Amino acid sequence: MTEGGATVLDGKIPEGPIQGRWDQHKFDVSLVNPANKRKYEIIVIGTGLAGASAAATFGELGYNVTAFTFHDSARRAHSIAAQGGINAAKNYPNDGDSIYRLFYDTVKGGDFRSRESNVYRLAQVSNEIIDQATAQGVPFAREYGGLLDNRSFGGAQVSRTFYARGQTGQQLLLGAYQALARQVAAGTVELHTRSEMLDVVVKDGRAVGVVVRDLVTGEVTAHSAHAVVLATGGYSNVFFLSTNAMACNATAIWRAHRKGALFANPCYTQIHPTCIPASDEHQSKLTLMSESLRNDGRIWVPLDTDDKRPPNEIPEDERDYYLERQYPAFGNLVPRDVASRAAMRMIEQGRGVGPLRNGVYLDFSSAIDRLGKHAIEERYGNLFEMYERITDEDPYEVPMRIYPAPHYTMGGLWVDYNLMTNVPGLYAIGEANFSDHGANRLGASALMQGLADGYFVLPYTIGDYLSDWLNTEPVPTDDDAFAEVIAEVNERNERLLAIGGTRSVDDFHRELGKVMIEYCGLSRSREGLEKAIAEIKALSAEFWSDLRVLGDAESLNQSLERAGRVADFLELAELMCRDALDREESCGGHFRVEHQTEDGEAKRDDENFSHVSAWEWVDAATPQTLHIEPLTFEYVPPSQRSYK
Amino acid sequence: MDLTLKVWRQAGPEAEGAFKTYEATDVSPEASFLEMLDQVNEQLNAAGEEPIAFDHDCREGICGMCGVMINGHPHGPQDGTATCQLHMRKFNDGDSIVIEPWRATALPVVRDLIVDRSPFDRIMEAGGFISVNSGAAPDANITPVPKEAADSAMDAAACIGCAACVAACPNSAANLFTAAKMQHLNLLPQGQPERYTRAVAMVETMEAYFGSCTNHGECEAACPKNISIDFIAMMNRDYVKAQFKNLARAGQA
Numbered sequence: 011m012t013e014g015g016a017t018v019l020d021g022k023i024p025e026g027p028i029q030g031r032w033d034q035h036k037f038d039v040s041l042v043n044p045a046n047k048r049k050y051e052i053i054v055i056g057t058g059l060a061g062a063s064a065a066a067t068f069g070e071l072g073y074n075v076t077a078f079t080f081h082d083s084a085r086r087a088h089s090i091a092a093q094g095g096i097n098a099a100k101n102y103p104n105d106g107d108s109i110y111r112l113f114y115d116t117v118k119g120g121d122f123r124s125r126e127s128n129v130y131r132l133a134q135v136s137n138e139i140i141d142q143a144t145a146q147g148v149p150f151a152r153e154y155g156g157l158l159d160n161r162s163f164g165g166a167q168v169s170r171t172f173y174a175r176g177q178t179g180q181q182l183l184l185g186a187y188q189a190l191a192r193q194v195a196a197g198t199v200e201l202h203t204r205s206e207m208l209d210v211v212v213k214d215g216r217a218v219g220v221v222v223r224d225l226v227t228g229e230v231t232a233h234s235a236h237a238v239v240l241a242t243g244g245y246s247n248v249f250f251l252s253t254n255a256m257a258c259n260a261t262a263i264w265r266a267h268r269k270g271a272l273f274a275n276p277c278y279t280q281i282h283p284t285c286i287p288a289s290d291e292h293q294s295k296l297t298l299m300s301e302s303l304r305n306d307g308r309i310w311v312p313l314d315t316d317d318k319r320p321p322n323e324i325p326e327d328e329r330d331y332y333l334e335r336q337y338p339a340f341g342n343l344v345p346r347d348v349a350s351r352a353a354m355r356m357i358e359q360g361r362g363v364g365p366l367r368n369g370v371y372l373d374f375s376s377a378i379d380r381l382g383k384h385a386i387e388e389r390y391g392n393l394f395e396m397y398e399r400i401t402d403e404d405p406y407e408v409p410m411r412i413y414p415a416p417h418y419t420m421g422g423l424w425v426d427y428n429l430m431t432n433v434p435g436l437y438a439i440g441e442a443n444f445s446d447h448g449a450n451r452l453g454a455s456a457l458m459q460g461l462a463d464g465y466f467v468l469p470y471t472i473g474d475y476l477s478d479w480l481n482t483e484p485v486p487t488d489d490d491a492f493a494e495v496i497a498e499v500n501e502r503n504e505r506l507l508a509i510g511g512t513r514s515v516d517d518f519h520r521e522l523g524k525v526m527i528e529y530c531g532l533s534r535s536r537e538g539l540e541k542a543i544a545e546i547k548a549l550s551a552e553f554w555s556d557l558r559v560l561g562d563a564e565s566l567n568q569s570l571e572r573a574g575r576v577a578d579f580l581e582l583a584e585l586m587c588r589d590a591l592d593r594e595e596s597c598g599g600h601f602r603v604e605h606q607t608e609d610g611e612a613k614r615d616d617e618n619f620s621h622v623s624a625w626e627w628v629d630a631a632t633p634q635t636l637h638i639e640p641l642t643f644e645y646v647p648p649s650q651r652s653y654k
Numbered sequence: 655m656d657l658t659l660k661v662w663r664q665a666g667p668e669a670e671g672a673f674k675t676y677e678a679t680d681v682s683p684e685a686s687f688l689e690m691l692d693q694v695n696e697q698l699n700a701a702g703e704e705p706i707a708f709d710h711d712c713r714e715g716i717c718g719m720c721g722v723m724i725n726g727h728p729h730g731p732q733d734g735t736a737t738c739q740l741h742m743r744k745f746n747d748g749d750s751i752v753i754e755p756w757r758a759t760a761l762p763v764v765r766d767l768i769v770d771r772s773p774f775d776r777i778m779e780a781g782g783f784i785s786v787n788s789g790a791a792p793d794a795n796i797t798p799v800p801k802e803a804a805d806s807a808m809d810a811a812a813c814i815g816c817a818a819c820v821a822a823c824p825n826s827a828a829n830l831f832t833a834a835k836m837q838h839l840n841l842l843p844q845g846q847p848e849r850y851t852r853a854v855a856m857v858e859t860m861e862a863y864f865g866s867c868t869n870h871g872e873c874e875a876a877c878p879k880n881i882s883i884d885f886i887a888m889m890n891r892d893y894v895k896a897q898f899k900n901l902a903r904a905g906q907a
Contacts, residue, residue: 063788066788067787067788070787070788081711081719082709082719082770082771082772083771083772083774083775083815084775085718085815086711086717086718086719088711088712088717090712090716090717091712091714091716091717100794100795102795138789138791140794141791141792141793141794142786142788142789142791143794144791144794144797144844145784145786145790145791145792145794145844146783146784146786146791146844147784147807147838147839147842147844147845149804149805149807149808149811149838149842150794150804151804151808152798152799152800152801152804153801154801155798156798156799156800156801157795157798158794158795174808174811175808177716177812180716180811180812180814181808181811184811187778188778188782188783188784189783189786189788191775191778191779191782191783192779192783192785194775194779195779195780203772203775226764226765255711255712255713255717256710256711256712256713257711289684290682290684290685292682292684292685292689292692292693293689294686294688294689294692294713295713295714297713297714298714392812395734396714396715396739399715399732399735399739399740399741400686400739400741402741402743465788465789466788466789469788512700514696514699514700516692516696517696558699560699560702560703560704560705561704565665565666565765566666566707566764566765566768568705568707569699569705
C-alpha cells in the first residue's frame with residue numbers, strides 16, 4: 011500500500027478530448043528545424059522493431075545516429091521470432107472495428123492498468139504502421155483480389171490482425187532492418203555490431219551517453235550524444251525458461267535503473283498460454299506456438315483425470331473444451347492471462363496431458379475437417395513444422411500439446427507521454443518501457459507498440475527535448491563522468507572473473523528461474539513471495555561467492571557476458587517479488603491468490619491500486635522506494651473483465 | 655546416448671585452430687543439438703576448461719545466428735532444419751560428430767565456431783530495401799498485390815541470413831542469399847521503381863566478397879528454409895535486363 015509520502019509522477023498527458031490529444035501534442039512539442047537536425051547526435055541501443063525503426067527514422071530526418079546491437083547484425087533481434095500478427099484499426103473486414111474500438115479493447119485487455127492517452131495514440135498510429143510496412147515490401151498475406159488479409163486474435167471480437175504466415179515479426183523486423191540498412195548506407199546511422207551497452211552515463215542529472223563493451227575484443231569504450239534511447243526488449247529470461255532468445259536480458263534497463271531511471275510495474279509479466287511443454291532438465295528455452303493458432307485450434311483436456319488414452323481415441327463427449335465452456339463469448343480467443351490461468355487450473359486438477367502431464371491439447375481436427383489441410387498449412391505451415399521437429403509429433407494427425415510459458419513483460423522503465431524516462435535525455439521504447447499494455451498485453455499488439463514508438467511517436471517527441479540543447483555539443487567522452495563509469499564497468503567484469511568458484515552461470519540462472527516461476531509466475535501469494543525474496547537474496551550471495559567464469563575480459567567470452575546479465579536478473583527478480591507483494595490485488599498477469607473472485611478470476615482493487623508503481627533505486631543493500639502515477643479512466647469505465 | 659565430438663577450437667581470428675575431441679555422455683535423444691553442446695560446455699567449465707564458443711539465440715530456427723557444419727553438412731542431416739532445431743534423436747549411440755564453423759574466405763572465423771557474416775549486411779546496405787521514409791506511405795490497400803506474387807515474395811523473404819548457402823557452396827558463392835533478398839522486393843509492385851538499380855548494386859557488392867555461382871545447387875540443399883534456386887535464376891534475369899534498361903523511360907507503358 012502506498013504511503014502519503016510517495017511522489018506522484020506526472021506522465022505529461024495532454025488535455026482535451028482523447029481523439030485529439032496526440033495531434034494537438036504533435037503541434038505543441040518543439041520542432042527541430044530540418045537544417046538543425048544534423049547538429050544532433052542520438053544513441054540508440056538495441057535494433058529490434060523499436061530500435062531499428064527509431065534509428066532509421068531519425069536518420070531519414072537528418073539526425074546523426076549511433077546504433078548498437080550486441081548481435082552480429084541488426085536483424086537478429088528477438089522481434090524476429092514474433093509469429094502471429096500485428097493489430098491495426100483499418101476495419102478492412104468491415105466487422106465493426108475502429109480506432110476507438112482498438113483503444114477500448116486494449117485498455118480493457120490491459121485490465122484497466124494503462125494510460126488511456128497512450129493507448130489511444132497507439133490505436134491511432136496503428137494504421138500508419140501497416141501502410142509503412144506494406145510500402146517497405148513486407149509480404150503480408152493477401153486475399154485473391156490482391157488486398158490485405160486479416161485474422162482474429164485473443165481479446166478481440168473483430169478480425170484486425172495483419173500477418174505474414176506465422177512469421178510476422180520476422181517480416182516486420184526485416185522491413186525496419188532494411189530501412190536501417192538504407193540509412194547506414196546513406197551515412198546517417200553508424201551501426202556497431204557485437205557491441206553491448208553495459209551502462210548509461212548521467213551527468214548533471216541528464217543522460218549524456220553510454221559505455222559499451224566490444225564483445226569480440228573486450229574493449230570498453232564511451233560514446234556520447236544529446237540523447238540516449240533504450241530499445242532493448244523485455245526481461246522474461248529472469249524465469250530462465252521463457253520464449254525469449256537466449257541472449258535477451260534486462261541489463262540495459264537495469265543499469266539505467268541503477269543510475270536513476272524508475273522501473274515501473276515489474277511484476278506485470280505475461281505468461282503465454284500456448285507454448286511447447288518442457289520435456290527435460292536440459293531444456294534451454296520454451297518455444298512459442300503463436301496465439302493465432304487459437305483462431306482455428308480448440309483447446310481441451312480429458313474429462314476424466316485418469317484418462318490415459320491417446321487423444322484420438324477419446325470421443326467428443328469425454329473431452330472438456332473448457333475455454334468454450336467457461337467463456338462462451340470469446341471461447342478459445344480469451345486473452346492470454348485468462349487462458350493461461352485456465353490451463354493451470356486444469357493441470358492442477360490432474361487433467362494435464364503428455365508424458366509429464368504438464369500440457370493441454372490444442373486440436374486442429376475440426377478446422378482441418380472444415381477448411382481442409384491445405385488451408386491450415388497456408389496459415390500455420392511453419393509453426394506445425396517447428397512443433398514436429400521439437401516433439402516428433404505431427405499436429406496434422408494428433409493434437410498439439412501446449413503449456414503456459416513466460417513470454418512478455420508489460421513492466422519496464424517508466425516513461426512519460428514523450429517516451430522519456432524520469433532521467434532527462436534518456437528514452438525507452440518498445441518492450442523495454444512500461445507503457446501502453448497495462449497489466450496484460452493483447453496478442454498482436456507488441457509488434458504494434460514497438461513500431462508505433464519507433465516510426466511515429468519518438469521521432470516527434472524527441473525534438474521537444476533536443477530543441478533545448480540546440481548549438482551545444484555532446485559532453486566529450488574524456489570527461490570524468492565517462493571515466494568513472496568505464497572504471498565501474500571494468501571493475502564489475504573483473505570481479506565476476508575473479509570469484510573463481512565452482513558453479514556455472516547457467517546453473518545459477520536455472521535455479522533463479524525455478525524460484526521465480528514457482529513463486530512469482532502465474533500465481534503469487536504473500537507467503538510465496540516472501541519466501542522467494544529470501545531465496546533470491548541467498549542465491550545472490552552464493553552467486554557472488556561461488557560463480558565460476560573462465561577466460562578473460564579481453565576476448566570473446568560468452569560466459570562473462572551471461573554472468574553480467576544474470577547478476578542483473580538477480581537484482582531485478584527481487585524487485586519483481588517486492589512489487590508483487592506490494593500490489594495487494596490481482597490484475598492482468600499479476601495474480602495474487604488472496605485476491606480472486608469466486609470463479610477464480612482476477613479481482614482488482616480499483617480504489618487502492620488504480621496506479622502505476624514506479625520504483626526508485628536506492629543502493630544495493632536497500633529496497634527501492636515507491637513512487638506512484640495515478641491512473642484515471644474517463645473513456646473506458648473500469649469493469650470486471652468478462653469474456654463469458 | 656554417448657557421442658564423440660570433434661570440435662574446431664580457435665582462440666581468435668589470428669590464432670591457429672585445431673580439432674579437439676570431446677566425449678558427450680548421457681545425452682537425451684529429446685535434447686536439441688545446441689542443448690547437447692550446452693551440456694558439454696557445463697562439463698568443460700566444471701573441469702576448468704574454457705567452453706566452446708558458438709553463435710545462437712532464438713533456438714527456434716528464425717534468427718539465423720546459429721549454424722555449424724555437422725559431419726560436413728551445414729546445419730546437419732535433417733532437411734530444412736537449422737542447427738538449433740536439430741534434435742539428438744537424429745543420431746545414434748556411439749556416433750562420431752565433426753563440428754566446424756562455416757568455411758569461406760568472406761566469413762572469417764572470430765572464435766571457435768563463430769564466424770563474421772558482415773558481408774551479408776553490406777549486400778543489404780547496397781540495395782536490399784525499398785526507399786520509403788517513415789510516414790510517406792500511401793494506404794496499404796491502394797496497391798493490390800496478386801496473392802501468388804505475395805506468396806512468392808514471402809517464400810524469398812523467409813531467408814534467415816544464416817550463411818549455410820555460402821558454407822555449402824564449393825565456390826563460397828552467396829547467390830542464394832542475395833537472390834532471396836533481392837527477389838523478395840523485386841517481385842512486389844512496391845519494389846518496381848528500384849528493381850534494376852537494386853539488382854545491379856546487390857550483385858556487384860556480392861561479387862566483391864564471394865565466389866561465383868556455377869549452378870551446383872548445394873545451397874538449396876543446405877538451406878534450412880528450403881529457399882529455391884529459382885530465385886537465383888530470377889536474379890540473373892533482372893541483372894541482365896538491367897544492363898539493357900533505359901531507366902529514364904521507365905515511367906512509360
